[in-house]
Amino acid sequence: MRDTVPSEQFKTILAGAKSQYAHVMQKPEPKIYVGLATCGIASGALETKQAFEEALAERQLEAQVLTVGCGGHCYAEPVVIIDHPDSGFPPIFYPNVSPGKAKMLTKLFLEEGDPRFEHLLGATVENELIPSVMTFSRFNLEERVITALCGQVDPEQIVDYIALGGYRSLDKALQSRPDEIVSEIRDSGLRGRGGAGFPTGAKWEIVHRANNRPKYLICNADEGDPGAYMDRTIIESNPHQVVEGMAICAYATGIEKAIVYVRAEYPLAVRTMQKAIQEAKQQNLLGEDILGTGFSFSIEVFQGSGAFVCGEESALVQSIQGKRGMPRHRPPFPVEKGLWGQPTIINNVKTLASVPPIIDKGAAWFKNIGTAESPGTAVFSVVGDVVHPGLVEIPMGATLQTLIFDICGGIPNQKKFKAAQIGGPSGGCLSKDFLDTPIDFDSLADAGAMMGSGGLVVMSEDSCVVDVSRYFLDFTQKESCGKCTFCRIGTNHLLKMLERMTKGVGQLEDLQILKRLSQDIQLGSLCGLGKTAPNPVLTSLQYFENEYQAHVVEKRCPGMTCRELTAFYIDLEKCARGCDACVGSCPTDAIFTTSTRKKGIDQQLCVKCGECVVACPPEYDAVERVSPVSKVPIIEKPKSKL
């Protein structure tokens, strides 16, 4: 795409934003940035922010407490960055800042100039005094395109985004021809980040050519996967990048109206998006005659009511039209007949957020990131048994090994890696043989998994693959809209079979039926939900058949997670006479005192919650976990004296 010079209108907006931004940034007093996305708030960031404000007032210190979004470092929430130029130190990243820590830092760092090395993670920039966080693999192995500004800008201040280069791409796009933009996106090789990986350029091209007006754009932020929260974080942390991407898409394809479909369960994301749209309108970056070019475009927010299937395009359209979100047969695809029967582009949040950087830096730049077939980056929410869970953006083609071990710190407590469940309920469960598999749309599909929503659950040797399959099936079975018989009834049968296995009453022939029925469901379902619902079962059957066998034949759970197949007992050799630590921890009073004044567990009463394992002092470590249940030694319960 040819380069352009900023238009006069945009220059004025930019100058205004820069001076407002500089007004805040160039003040000499210290700046305290508190991450206030949902994850931060859940970890107590509001209390932390309040503690800073109180402590500053109490000590009569001048400092600004600023709100930013989420940088993806969930393990470190609440995250605070303190920029205190007078102290001579660079901006410093502090993890896990409790209100108490906030008061302490106010006194010792802001007032007395001691940054408290034991509490900081590192400096945010290279310098000679403090190691920079960029030397950590959690930071430097990431490649941020979509989440580049998340955690750096105030999501409710459009000036922050504009001053840091935002809306430059929209201005550039508006000075180009729509077909130039469509070809740029096509040449970049951008593929839909919603999971299926359909080429975005191809979608845009169809709608660009359609003469049927009006046309619509829907930004799909209906993130229903339990355990993936990147779309929410992007909207909460930097909504303007999405708004800008939408405006560019609309201009390129002749759309005048767009809808952002956000889950109502994400109240902060809904509010942030509404505020962003309003601010963009005030700056004439949305609305009538945008930047004086004659192009008009508006965005509305629609709150989705929580149905996983509405992530599917045609179901989402039904939902906006006030109906039950049931998918319909495609073709015709929404690009031909979508919302109200008109041509409609439905793009994921991350797809749209990738657009401004592509327009700014060009298709060739984007193609250089990632792999030839899947250019660009992927955002994952890595959760489960890892040291540093959180949101991670990596170039496509990085391996699971890099993602799990190098970036997220591997498995805690020296446990072994067992499996990675990638792509949520539609994805697959991959064994350690796949650690060197590159993460991109095609390699994952070859392994039987899929990119899906970008949820990644890491499982250690203490997790049970069968149980996780059961969990996802339980989810998809509930979320099935009920239209296709195979999906409605088949998933229910799969779930029943898996439940029987986790309870130790599974039968050997169930394993065959599981496989057969899974394949039938894939063939007999209309939409992505049904087609992919059996993926967790099929992949785990393929890579962890021994675990299924153990459940069915030996009634043993190798991860010791399935409660019906596991039991706890107290090793009388290790148990300390007279110690009562476990007794109070038991929610069902299952622990009794033996005749030798040691402890035993009444297997009838035990609910296998594992509290006694935590309660038992480490020097005794007497509570043992076994599977199958028959391995539990019998410990006589003394007859009650009453």
Place this chain on the structure above:
Amino acid sequence: MTDQAKDELQEILNSIQSELSNFQKERSELIPILQMIQEKFQYLPPEALSLVASHVDIPPADVYGVATFYNQFRFHPPGKHPVKVCLGTACHVKGGDIILENFERKLEISEGETTADKEFSIERVACVGCCALAPVALLGETVHGNMAPSKVEGLILRIEVEKEKARREKEKQNQNA
């Protein structure tokens, strides 16, 4: 239904009726209308659904069909202290179901129910979005991370203690007066 409950319901319905005039009589307004009602009253009373049906001019069965399709909508009023147990993937792996079970045992109700005194209700939710704190439960609006079965008792006890404190305080005031 007691007379008082009837009056309360009538009041709710009247207020819904007046709110409805802010919405166009179109099918696409259906979900926003239901969301408005739930936001105001925390649940959808069955009588309200017929009001909505006549406003949008579709059969009540269609309204019911849409309302039951989506997870967001509730048909029973929640307790004063709603307990929400996260059963997202990370919480599941770290034993979220054990936490849910402990709340159920402690409060003697099942998930989706409200205690007889309308104090507590239990709901399961899919991912609150603080997976690093798993397992997580919400009591009211407060998020409690790294939950353990032994914490369940403490949380509920705290509310009961506060309630008892308020009751005694009130009694004292009454005596003084």
